[in-house]
Structures are given as C-alpha cells and as structure tokens.
C-alpha cells in the first residue's frame with residue numbers, strides 16, 4: 632500500500648551554504664508527488680536526505696513510525712529496503728548486462744535462489760517493457776531504455792516508496808511521455824508512495840497527485856495538484872506556467888530593480904491556463920490512490936479556469952468520472968481522501984481565495 636513519509640522542519644546545509652531550511656511536507660501513502668524547483672535549489676539533496684544518503688542538520692523524516700535521521704546504521708539499512716531509487720543517470724554498472732544490473736539488489740540483499748531471481752527480474756523487465764534486452768550492456772541501449780532498466784532495478788525489492796530523480800533528463804518529449812505513462816502504470820500496479828523530481832512542466836501538470844516547489848532555500852508550497860495549478864502565488868504561477876514574468880530570474884532570483892521594471896512595464900503574468908486532466912493508467916482504470924478530478928477545488932469553493940479537465944478528445948473528466956467509478960464496481964480511487972481535502976480551517980498557504988474568480 633505504500634508508506635507515508637512525513638518531513639518536519641528539515642534543514643540541510645553544506646558548510647555555510649544553506650540548501651533549504653524548515654521544509655515540512657507529507658507524502659501521502661500510495662500517492663504520486665512531484666518536486667519542482669529551479670536548478671540548484673536542492674531537489675536531489677532532498678531525495679538523498681529522504682533515503683538517508685545525506686544527513687539533515689535538523690528536522691525529522693518519519694518513514695512510517697521510524698525517524699530516519701535518528702536511526703542506528705543497522706535500522707537505517709533495514710529502512711532503506713523500503714525504498715527504490717532511480718538516480719538521474721540510471722546509475723547502471725557499465726560492465727554488467729541489463730539482467731545482471733537489475734538482479735544486483737536481489738543478489739546483494741536477499742538469499743533468493745537464482746531461479747527466484749530470474750523470475751523476479753523477468754517480471755520487472757516485463758513491467759518496464761524491456762523483455763528481449765536482458766543481455767544488452769548499458770552502453771548499447773538508448774537513454775530511455777537506461778531509465779527503464781533503472782526503474783526495473785528500483786522495483787526488484789518490492790519498494791513501498793519509489794524516488795525518481797529527473798526521469799525526463801536527456802529524453803525527447805515522446806520518450807518522456809512514454810516514461811510518464813509507465814510511472815502512472817507502475818503506481819497503479821504497486822501502489823507505492825512515489826516522489827519524482829522533474830523539470831518537465833508537462834509531467835508536473837499531468838502526472839502527480841501532489842506538487843511541491845522549492846525556491847529561495849524554502850519549500851514555497853506543497854499540496855494537491857489542483858491547489859498548485861490554480862494558485863496565484865507568483866513563484867508557483869510562474870514556474871508551473873513556464874513564464875519569464877515573475878520572481879524567478881535567469882540565476883535563480885530576480886533582484887528588486889528587475890521586478891520593479893517588470894511592474895512598471897505592466898508585465899502581466901497572464902491568465903491561468905486550464906487544468907489538464909490527470910494522466911490515467913493505460914488500462915483506463917482509476918489508481919487506488921487517485922482522487923476525483925475537481926475534488927480539491929470543489930472542497931475549497933474554487934472555480935477552475937475555463938476548459939479545465941477536458942482532454943484532447945473533448946471529454947470532460949469531471950463528467951466521465953462517475954461512469955469510470957461505476958465501471959470499476961463503485962468503490963475505487965481515493966475518493967475525497969486526506970491528500971486532497973484538508974480538514975476544516977483556513978485555506979492552505981497560497982491557495983486562491985475561496986470562490987474567487989481566476990484572472
């Protein structure tokens with residue numbers, strides 16, 4: 632079912648360089664979350680901290696009931712087995728063929744027989760569409776295949792949590808689209824907790840249940856996809872819409888004079904574009920942790936921008952949803968679960984005012 636990760640007041644620096652401070656967020660069990668941020672804001676450092684490869688200066692990382700920074704070496708080793716990690720470059724061993732690369736964690740961390748290892752490796756290779764490529768060396772395959780091999784290897788120990796660092800780096804848009812589909816399909820199958828670091832705005836807008844954004848050494852916002860895609864917070868709005876107008880400049884942060892010049896010129900951050908429907912698993916079935924489209928917005932009385940939740944075939948997913956639920960037997964998906972509908976109280980940080988029209 633996946634394990635919830637709760638990060639509280641996390642701070643990390645290298646020497647005098649503070650990477651980020653006081654980061655708090657919850658990755659809901661079984662959901663897909665995406666972490667965004669301009670280059671160098673410490674997204675990879677965050678992933679490495681989550682899996683215990685880097686030690687934070689302060690704060691807690693609760694993985695279920697274990698607080699990672701305070702575990703003994705032995706406990707950390709055990710807890711790491713809950714994680715599957717796909718690093719940016721795939722981190723495959725160049726001298727090993729794909730079969731042996733993918734089998735590596737099983738041979739290192741388990742006492743399974745070679746027959747069992749073969750069964751598991753072939754199952755994972757099939758999941759990522761690599762059957763037939765077992766004997767290929769990493770140097771003989773494309774970037775997209777390397778990513779898929781890295782994913783298969785991250786899956787062999789049946790992780791409860793999958794961390795993926797920039798799955799789209801070095802891939803063309805079509806391969807990125809296939810990989811996004813694969814990630815959604817995998818989540819539907821294994822229902823683990825996913826965290827994906829990406830620079831790809833299309834991925835961020837369509838794949839996750841939740842989005843977080845790091846900027847200026849802080850987590851600007853983290854919450855349901857619909858909350859960030861409807862946010863008027865300038866940094867969130869600029870980043871998720873890939874605009875030049877806004878606080879993010881060429882070298883991370885615009886200075887005051889640049890922002891003043893922008894304001895004088897009447898630079899307009901533009902209307903919020905429609906919220907796209909969320910990418911569905913390829914079999915069309917609702918993921919166990921997937922929330923109904925529009926649920927978060929409805930719960931907060933927010934009108935989505937016109938044209939939201941309509942796909943390229945003209946289908947409106949808010950209207951389609953009850954039919955899909957009925958076709959799957961009535962009780963599927965996460966309904967209005969905790970990831971999407973927060974408890975009563977003030978609206979979350981950065982959310983537009985309830986009922987407020989979008990510009």
Ligand SMILES: Nc1ncnc2c1ncn2[C@@H]1O[C@H](COP(=O)(O)OP(=O)(O)OP(=O)(O)O)[C@@H](O)[C@H]1O
Pocket residue numbers: 645650668669670671672673674675676677
């Ligand atoms: N082990 C380390 N020792 C010292 N500094 C480090 C270490 N690892 C990362 N950094 C620094 O931390 C900062 C954030 O790096 P990180 O790779 O996490 O950024 P990022 O947001 O993932 O960037 P990108 O989007 O370009 O991949 C950088 O300034 C980097 O040089």
